[in-house]
Amino acid sequence: MQRITPDQTYPLFNTEATRRLEQAMAAQLAPHTLMQRAGLAVAQLAQAIAPHARTIWIACGPGNNGGDGLEAAHHLARAGRKVVISWLGTTETLPPDARQSWEKARHCANIEWADTPPTDLTGQDLCIDALLGIGVRSSTRPTPSAPTHDTVLAQWLAQLRSSAAPVLAVDVPSGLDADTGQYAPGLEPATHSAAAKPGTAQHTLSLLTLKPGLFTAHGRDAAGQVWWHDLGATAETGLNHEPPTAWLAGPPPRGGRLHASHKGSYGDVAVVGGEGLALRGMGMTGAALLAGSAALHGGAGRVLVSLLDQDQATEIHTQPELMLRRFEALELESLSVVCGCGGGQAVRTVLPAVLQRAQALVLDADALNIISTDGALQQALTARSARQHPTVLTPHPLEAARLLHTTSAQVQAHRLMAARELAKKFQCTVALKGSGTVIAHPDDIPHINPTGNGSLATAGTGDVLAGLLGAGLAAGMMPLQAAIRAVFAHGQVADAWPLDEPLTAGALARRIKIG
């Protein structure tokens, strides 16, 4: 069993791939072996995280996820723990594996069966959520047979989510789609506001494989600390037979700078953005300066800033290392250009030249919005790949939706798919921002970033990411690697930041540590 922390790369498998692996393993093993291993692993983790739990309430659903819970109940009861099971299944519809575990639990004298879950649980107890696993239905189609069952399920789920006791979720938090990190319709937590985080699992034990939905969209909030037990898959079938659906990214390789290096060794970044106050009465130069600061702290040799401002300041007092340049004075062919941060409408005039001539390019914010409305710019963007000019797009879900001519809800519903589609459409690397940023490249398996938290949801943090990425490209990194590294480092700062201190984008840029 492994505790998942952002210190190494892990393969992630969607439901389809997990089912294939399960079948391949089941074919080699005695019947019921996988569920026995799963239940034992759940019981072991329960004992480890709540060694003194007075009562362990196990909510078991009608399928094999419930079977894992029943199997765990048997082990916990045998270990002398007080176990209360609430079971939602019927003997007529029980899958064969779950039936065996049900029989076992039934024969345990010291297990209490309760149709009404205990309501007096406290922080001294433990809940095990074995209601739904990867078999959750994501369609809103009602099941003709089960209106009552669905109501009870919703009630138990609400009880788990509001319990004062810690929750250990089996395989996935019930109701969460293991592929997308979205809740199945009708099974969302009642409260969905960022300010009042809904009650969710403190621990999730992912079985056989790690699933992408645990790490993106609502997955991070829903799952808490993720653990993984491969049920013997690595040793017995070799997980290598099945290509991963995605990777959970790990830290970039560390590498110090050569002593005999100079500023030219790390390349030049040019930040083009920051519409001035004069054009429309909306000054956004700060965004470009933040990107410039991040590029500097990200290790760029030199950072040039070209503000899209008629009244360019002659000096930037806050960051004297940044060098101001008029756009016409930039030698785009030899620069890693970060374009769009605070670009407003002014960025429209420079985009054709930037797309045509920039050696390497990061496109963010307003640059993306303008490109999404302009077919010629889209063609120019796609054409860069044939000229071997690396390009990285850093959209948030709404910007991605505009580029894909869809809605941000659709993008969020399938973040991995949306990022891949964008990468293919424009033949470039994409970092789709949001919880569990997805980094995609046309020919590669996508990566999900494991670092970062809600403190990054503040103005300017996207500009910092774009600048940091520009530094990676300027140093000659491949765009996918540069994106993985930048997103990881960006999130790492937020993870190390004190919880009670607001994180400003300026501080974020200054704290970046690379390599």
Ligand SMILES: NC(=O)C1=CN([C@@H]2O[C@H](COP(=O)(O)OP(=O)(O)OC[C@H]3O[C@@H](n4cnc5c(N)ncnc54)[C@H](O)[C@@H]3O)[C@@H](O)[C@H]2O)[C@@H](O)CC1
């Ligand atoms: N796939 C694997 O590799 C393994 C699976 N195991 C367990 O088995 C689970 C998968 O089992 P199943 O395929 O039986 O699926 P689940 O047990 O996750 O769910 C299926 C049951 O839930 C009901 N259900 C689904 N969506 C619902 C909804 N929206 N509202 C109300 N009821 C709903 C279905 O009618 C069905 O009865 C895994 O998550 C894991 O916990 C482990 O035992 C061992 C290995």
Ligand SMILES: [K+]
């Ligand atoms: K579950």
